[in-house]
Amino acid sequence: MTAVLDPLAPGHRGWWESGELVVCHEDGVAVPNRLFTRLVPDQVTEHFRVYALGQRVLVAHRFRPDELDDDLAGHLATELGGTQRLAAQFERIFTGVVRSTVHDPLLAWSVFYANTLAALRSPPKAGAIADFAPVHERASALIRGRTVLDVGSCFGFLPLRLAADGFSPIASDRTAGTMALLNRVAAWLGTPLRTLVCDATAIPLAARSVDTVLAIHLLEHLPPGLGTRALHEMLRVARRRVVIAVPLEDSPDPAYGHVRCFDPDTLREWGNESGQRFTVFEHHGGWLVLDR
Structure with a gap:
């Protein structure tokens, strides 16, 4: 049974995990850039690189704080939605991108909300x-x-x-x-x-x-x-x-x-x-x- 998703649960600087899924920022402090020179991605899109790590899946991204808004949903649907395994993890990948971009949980979501509300107005x-x-x-x-x-x-x-x-x-x-x-x-x-x-x-x-x-x-x-x-x-x-x-x-x-x-x-x-x-x-x- 999949654990209930808590968007404000404690996380790690630069990366976030839920079960078999790990989402990380490629510039994250806890995930050295050299890791990505040693792994061959299974999928590369405009905004994401996906790696298989045994039973786990690593989704890497480079979103900036000013890019955190609800357009993320469209990027996920367009770029990763065609893969059944990743499509089923839509909410968790979404959460992981937000949480791995800004370390503090409430600040991360507040940035996401503020950016989206401003974009909806203009x-x-x-x-x-x-x-x-x-x-x-x-x-x-x-x-x-x-x-x-x-x-x-x-x-x-x-x-x-x-x-x-x-x-x-x-x-x-x-x-x-x-x-x-x-x-x-x-x-x-x-x-x-x-x-x-x-x-x-x-x-x-x-x-x-x-x-x-x-x-x-x-x-x-x-x-x-x-x-x-x-x-x-x-x-x-x-x-x-x-x-x-x-x-x-x-x-x-x-x-x-x-x-x-x-x-x-x-x-x-x-x-x-x-x-x-x-x-x-x-x-x-x-x-x-x-x-x-």
Whole structure:
């Protein structure tokens, strides 16, 4: 059984390990550069070199602190996602890159968050952040009322933005470690945030307890049965509106953990089955907005 990932667990200067995986910075103090002249990498990409060390895997990189932001997800998916063994370690490699670039755990993640939030406000022309910035913009514009539940928040960039903009958001995710990290970083950034550890199919909030419920790029990670249950829970909790955004893909992208595809017709079916007034439209993906 794989150990639960703790993004703030103690580490080593310049390298981070979890089970059979070791992620290191090639300029790390604890990993001499001469090591890399003695090993032949099994895989070389723009940002990574991968080495097999018996049963262990070493992923080496040279990211700088100013390069730590959510575009890392795109680099991992594009460069290492085609290897099944590495794709399964996506979260751990991601964590390892952040932690091996800046030694102090909280400072490392705070740098990552600060860089990403700044980039989302002024997005680059390409990359994962450029793709997500207009999605966050539209989600924010669709909110009705002041209280917001964001379901499947992951790192919580959108709830942090909403809190800074005067909303009263709750970030939720099933991963306790990620919510604990978000709590720590939010306090460090001066944007305290309420978090909730829960499954999208069982939200521990009262009926109609928040104005708007958001599910931004969540449902593509859930099989159809669970997705329907999650939608019912969101409708139960929402007082005014539910906003759903999904990518429009021809096939699920396994590099990002997608297990199903959506198209506008599928979203209209969900809207009809909900019994609520709804709107379906496209804007950097597909959207379903349901009004109570």
